[in-house]
Amino acid sequence: MNIALQTPPVSAKENPSSVGPEEGTPPNEFTKDVIAGLTAPQKTLPCKYLYDEAGSRIFEQICELEDYYLTRTEAEIFSSHLPDIAKELGTGVTLIEPGAGNCEKAEPLLAIMESPEAYIPIDISPEILLGARARFEASQPELLVRPVIGDFTQMDRWGDEEPGNRQVVFFPGSTIGNFTHQQAQNLLQHFAAQMAPGDGLLLGVDLVKDSVVLERAYHDDRHVTEAFNKNLLRRINRELGADFDLDAFSHRAFYHPLRQRVEMHLVSLKDQQVRVADLSIPFLEGESIHTENSHKYTLESLASLLNKAGFQQKHYWTDTNNHYVICYAEIF
Numbered sequence: 001m002n003i004a005l006q007t008p009p010v011s012a013k014e015n016p017s018s019v020g021p022e023e024g025t026p027p028n029e030f031t032k033d034v035i036a037g038l039t040a041p042q043k044t045l046p047c048k049y050l051y052d053e054a055g056s057r058i059f060e061q062i063c064e065l066e067d068y069y070l071t072r073t074e075a076e077i078f079s080s081h082l083p084d085i086a087k088e089l090g091t092g093v094t095l096i097e098p099g100a101g102n103c104e105k106a107e108p109l110l111a112i113m114e115s116p117e118a119y120i121p122i123d124i125s126p127e128i129l130l131g132a133r134a135r136f137e138a139s140q141p142e143l144l145v146r147p148v149i150g151d152f153t154q155m156d157r158w159g160d161e162e163p164g165n166r167q168v169v170f171f172p173g174s175t176i177g178n179f180t181h182q183q184a185q186n187l188l189q190h191f192a193a194q195m196a197p198g199d200g201l202l203l204g205v206d207l208v209k210d211s212v213v214l215e216r217a218y219h220d221d222r223h224v225t226e227a228f229n230k231n232l233l234r235r236i237n238r239e240l241g242a243d244f245d246l247d248a249f250s251h252r253a254f255y256h257p258l259r260q261r262v263e264m265h266l267v268s269l270k271d272q273q274v275r276v277a278d279l280s281i282p283f284l285e286g287e288s289i290h291t292e293n294s295h296k297y298t299l300e301s302l303a304s305l306l307n308k309a310g311f312q313q314k315h316y317w318t319d320t321n322n323h324y325v326i327c328y329a330e331i332f
């Protein structure tokens with residue numbers, strides 16, 4: 001295997017996005033985003049910050065929960081249709097995966113694709129990408145793997161070299177659901193700007209369904225999603241020297257039928273002040289921090305999103321309950 005790490009992982013000391021503010025140094029992006037979010041009328045935090053090393057590990061546990069049907073259902077669709085999906089993607093393709101996480105979904109796909117040219121997993125969490133490296137080394141030594149560490153919403157290019165072959169963007173896990181409809185359209189257009197006509201997009205998307213099923217997936221009995229949500233406060237405490245009392249906040253997840261999304265919040269259990277990067281942030285009892293959206297689509301709203309972003313849907317595969325869809329689209 002040939003692996004090039006486009007942005008090398010660096011220690012917390014070297015990495016400005018993973019350390020707290022020091023006197024006299026300009027605030028880093030994490031600090032700026034946290035302060036902007038916590039001083040807004042509806043307090044909010046960008047969901048990408050849920051995935052530090054601990055958050056990524058807790059997310060893997062969420063994926064194994066019985067209540068979290070998304071991962072299981074997506075895996076069922078993949079295992080039933082993998083040869084068809086691989087055929088649809090074509091030969092000699094470079095597979096690019098924004099928000100690749102542990103790269104577990106790309107592995108069987110790349111193994112069955114015809115002569116894939118390269119695999120470019122992108123993630124903001126370096127630890128998880130590096131963990132995936134050893135697995136690829138063992139399982140597909142001939143494959144060119146070029147992990148890129150960074151924020152895929154901000155990236156104008158996926159790699160150093162000009163792509164000479166067909167590209168397919170692989171975006172599973174319903175990560176697109178974390179964006180509002182407008183943001184999702186902008187993101188897909190941003191991807192499209194780095195692609196050429198005929199290039200593809202393989203997208204996994206969670207579908208609108210019974211609210212009880214949806215809410216259970218984000219508020220499980222074993223409190224794993226709660227731990228995932230609260231880990232964000234622990235991260236802010238550690239990296240920004242804040243003093244959030246995790247027991248003074250509760251996890252809340254509910255389906256908003258008009259917006260067709262599950263919202264995840266952290267609700268203050270009392271009136272309190274929290275110190276964050278030299279600011280004192282007031283919380284009223286019952287006031288929440290909005291930490292994540294997970295938008296759900298219908299087949300129609302998905303086709304419309306793809307069209308608005310310049311993609312034409314070629315094929316889609318669903319499970320027997322129509323809970324989830326994997327679709328393949330190409331740039332027209």
Ligand SMILES: C[S@@+](CC[C@H](N)C(=O)[O-])C[C@H]1O[C@@H](n2cnc3c(N)ncnc32)[C@H](O)[C@@H]1O
Pocket residue numbers: 047048051056059098099100101102103105122123124125128150151152153171172173174175
């Ligand atoms: C929900 S997980 C999905 C992982 C994998 N694609 C899957 O389907 O299982 C989201 C992953 O995307 C990464 N991520 C989230 N926002 C990101 C961003 N803006 N740029 C890069 N990576 C991001 C997180 O670190 C995490 O590993």
